[in-house]
Amino acid sequence: MSAPVAAARPPVTVDDRDRVAPPRPRDLTLPLVALGLGAAVAAALVGLLVGPIRLPVGAVVGALVDRLPGAEVAHGLDAASTTILFEIRWPRVILGLAVGALLSGSGAAYQGVFRNPLADPYLLGVAAGAGLGATLAIVTGTASLAGGFALPAAAFVGAVLAVLATAGLSLRRGRPSGPAALILAGVAVAALLAAVQTYLLQRHADSLRAVYGWLLGRLSTVGWAEVRLVLPVLIVTAVVLVLAAGRIDVLAVGDEEATTLGVRPGPTRAAILAVASLATATAVAVSGLIGFVGLIVPHGVRLIAGTGNRRVVPLSMLFGAAFLTLADVAARTVQAPAELPIGVITAFVGAPAFLLILRSQQGRA
Amino acid sequence: MSAVVVRGLGVTIDGAVVLRDVDLDVAGGTWLGVLGPNGAGKTTLVRALSGTVRHAGTVAIGGDVDRRPAARARRLAVVPQTPVIPPGITAFEYVLLGRTPHQGLRLSASLDDRRRSLGVLQRLELERFASRDLGTLSGGERQRVVLARALVSDAPVLVLDEPTAALDLGHQFGILELLAELQRERGLTIVATLHDLAMAGQFGDRLAVLSEGRLVAEGTPAEVLTPATIGRWWGVDATTTVDADGRVDVTVRRRAADGAGRATTPTSGPEGRRSGSVVARGEGFEPPAA
Ligand SMILES: Nc1ncnc2c1ncn2[C@@H]1O[C@H](COP(=O)(O)OP(=O)(O)O)[C@@H](O)[C@H]1O
Ligand SMILES: [Mg+2]
Numbered sequence: 001m002s003a004p005v006a007a008a009r010p011p012v013t014v015d016d017r018d019r020v021a022p023p024r025p026r027d028l029t030l031p032l033v034a035l036g037l038g039a040a041v042a043a044a045l046v047g048l049l050v051g052p053i054r055l056p057v058g059a060v061v062g063a064l065v066d067r068l069p070g071a072e073v074a075h076g077l078d079a080a081s082t083t084i085l086f087e088i089r090w091p092r093v094i095l096g097l098a099v100g101a102l103l104s105g106s107g108a109a110y111q112g113v114f115r116n117p118l119a120d121p122y123l124l125g126v127a128a129g130a131g132l133g134a135t136l137a138i139v140t141g142t143a144s145l146a147g148g149f150a151l152p153a154a155a156f157v158g159a160v161l162a163v164l165a166t167a168g169l170s171l172r173r174g175r176p177s178g179p180a181a182l183i184l185a186g187v188a189v190a191a192l193l194a195a196v197q198t199y200l201l202q203r204h205a206d207s208l209r210a211v212y213g214w215l216l217g218r219l220s221t222v223g224w225a226e227v228r229l230v231l232p233v234l235i236v237t238a239v240v241l242v243l244a245a246g247r248i249d250v251l252a253v254g255d256e257e258a259t260t261l262g263v264r265p266g267p268t269r270a271a272i273l274a275v276a277s278l279a280t281a282t283a284v285a286v287s288g289l290i291g292f293v294g295l296i297v298p299h300g301v302r303l304i305a306g307t308g309n310r311r312v313v314p315l316s317m318l319f320g321a322a323f324l325t326l327a328d329v330a331a332r333t334v335q336a337p338a339e340l341p342i343g344v345i346t347a348f349v350g351a352p353a354f355l356l357i358l359r360s361q362q363g364r365a
Numbered sequence: 366m367s368a369v370v371v372r373g374l375g376v377t378i379d380g381a382v383v384l385r386d387v388d389l390d391v392a393g394g395t396w397l398g399v400l401g402p403n404g405a406g407k408t409t410l411v412r413a414l415s416g417t418v419r420h421a422g423t424v425a426i427g428g429d430v431d432r433r434p435a436a437r438a439r440r441l442a443v444v445p446q447t448p449v450i451p452p453g454i455t456a457f458e459y460v461l462l463g464r465t466p467h468q469g470l471r472l473s474a475s476l477d478d479r480r481r482s483l484g485v486l487q488r489l490e491l492e493r494f495a496s497r498d499l500g501t502l503s504g505g506e507r508q509r510v511v512l513a514r515a516l517v518s519d520a521p522v523l524v525l526d527e528p529t530a531a532l533d534l535g536h537q538f539g540i541l542e543l544l545a546e547l548q549r550e551r552g553l554t555i556v557a558t559l560h561d562l563a564m565a566g567q568f569g570d571r572l573a574v575l576s577e578g579r580l581v582a583e584g585t586p587a588e589v590l591t592p593a594t595i596g597r598w599w600g601v602d603a604t605t606t607v608d609a610d611g612r613v614d615v616t617v618r619r620r621a622a623d624g625a626g627r628a629t630t631p632t633s634g635p636e637g638r639r640s641g642s643v644v645a646r647g648e649g650f651e652p653p654a655a
Contacts, residue, residue: 029473115451242472243470243471243472244470246465246468246470246471246473246474247470249451249458249462250462250465252449252451252454253448253449253451253462254449256412256417256445257443257445257448257449259415259416259417259434260415260416260417260434260437260438260441260442260443260445261434261438261462261463261465261466261518262434262435262437262438262439262465262466263434263435263465264434302453306453306455306458307451307452307453307454307458308454308458310472310473310474
């Protein structure tokens with residue numbers, strides 16, 4: 001076989017280093033982040049304004065500004081309304097923002113690390129562990145100890161232990177193995193813990209209502225104490241996940257190529273999953289099992305912002321915060337004065353939204 | 366100075382010896398073509414050079430034996446045989462990944478990283494694909510984007526595993542010519558595995574032949590590609606002509622259908638199973654993988 005000479009492409013001799021700086025590809029990150037921030041602020045305002053007692057917009061905004069250090073604004077809210085605003089609605093809105101951001105951010109991280117768009121933050125046993133922990137606390141009657149903090153503490157411990165068990169089971173000869181082993185171990189741990197939980201409920205049928213009330217998620221019984229627990233975790237999670245988002249992008253090309261790009265896949269994956277799991281465990285401990293948020297919010301974000309995790313992770317946190325806050329508003333108004341579990345709202349909105357997203361993606365592929 | 370120095374390289378996977386006792390020297394700024402039939406250990410050699418497989422012996426890249434990923438990635442860039450293309454990634458985002466060895470944890474890629482990525486896309490005449498979904502590009506276009514990701518790392522050594530395997534003849538030449546230009550422009554040291562003898566005869570300053578995990582020949586194309594060596598290691602009949610530039614034209618032809626070829630098939634290594642099977646399948650010459 002003698003070789004034909006290639007004539008397909010003329011040689012280019014200009015080195016790119018000699019050229020003037022090429023134009024930047026359009027980067028929509030900042031506008032989108034601004035949009036997400038705006039959505040979160042707007043959702044927070046709605047959360048503050050809507051409720052059984054109407055608070056006027058101007059007065060609420062005035063009272064909020066008045067709270068800022070150095071600002072003096074006459075807002076005209078009476079004492080009772082001020083209490084409702086700052087002791088009931090404000091902590092609840094903050095908690096909704098935080099839980100939404102934690103669940104959506106860790107959902108985006110899980111999906112990136114596992115290279116699976118269906119991975120959700122409950123994948124590694126967080127939900128089953130928290131569920132069992134909460135069930136144990138409720139059926140043993142210890143849930144109300146420590147000023148009611150025994151319940152979230154039990155859920156948190158259960159969630160963390162479950163993830164540790166999953167991680168331990170997935171080890172091969174003491175070393176971390178691939179994501180598939182983790183997922184399988186998570187399925188096994190979740191099944192086992194769910195079985196134990198079902199057995200406990202069978203034995204304590206009187207606790208069914210309390211347990212299911214917790215399982216379906218709620219932001220209702222909160223004051224500032226929960227917020228103080230959650231905010232440090234939110235800050236750590238936001239900083240770590242946003243900074244590590246570029247590494248999640250690198251993991252997307254698989255372990256071998258990630259290594260040739262200078263990233264150690266095992267430790268990187270472990271660190272990101274540890275933070276995302278801690279975030280999820282914290283969210284679950286204070287709000288119960290709120291489904292679908294960690295799945296649909298990142299998916300929706302990818303539809304508008306593409307797949308790069310440097311955009312998807314921060315935007316998921318912002319839009320997740322807005323989404324959960326609005327879902328909570330719906331939970332407390334749809335059947336007012338009764339409250340629906342927020343998990344019912346997120347699933348009711350989330351399942352159809354998820355289907356729509358899947359269909360639109362099939363259309364594009 | 367040698368840009369790549371390999372001494373006593375051995376790789377054992379699940380008890381099977383895949384590479385044994387390989388010594389190699391690649392001078393800076395030169396192109397080494399690594400030949401060998403399927404299963405000879407070419408990909409394993411690439412993995413050993415890039416530090417993704419456990420091995421005995423030493424691999425020094427630019428005089429540095431540090432095989433930690435962060436250190437190795439700055440000295441050596443890899444174009445894998447079958448790159449993983451993340452769903453939905455744009456060509457620009459993919460090329461930007463090549464800057465990872467120079468990035469710490471940060472909010473977003475730096476302006477410098479973006480400029481370099483776009484510069485390489487322009488150099489490879491790919492800028493019109495910058496915001497295209499990489500999965501929607503043709504095989505030849507995609508292969509150049511993968512090459513762009515390797516180039517943007519500015520690593521002095523470029524290792525490519527069968528860079529032409531999925532391409533038609535014209536695109537095979539296109540990629541290899543491009544590599545030759547880049548080698549001249551940037552003084553790159555190139556190690557490229559190839560299984561196509563005709564291509565190997567046209568490109569590369571030196572050639573090495575792997576057979577059954579051993580390095581069985583190393584030299585100029587004219588030294589390595591002769592009818593005798595091709596018969597010995599690939600088990601096919603070939604004629605070769607060497608031109609003034611030292612390039613080798615390799616012509617292979619089918620053996621007679623009466624099985625005579627089989628009877629005369631020389632063996633390659635101690636066991637000699639693989640070279641025999643090439644002829645037994647009647648292919649004569651390995652086509653590029655589909
Ligand atoms: N991960 C692995 N597990 C078992 N055997 C392997 C593995 N990787 C490579 N091998 C074996 O090593 C030999 C060389 O493989 P490879 O380096 O891929 O060859 P080439 O790239 O030359 O076709 C083959 O026999 C292959 O089956
Ligand atoms: Mg190979």
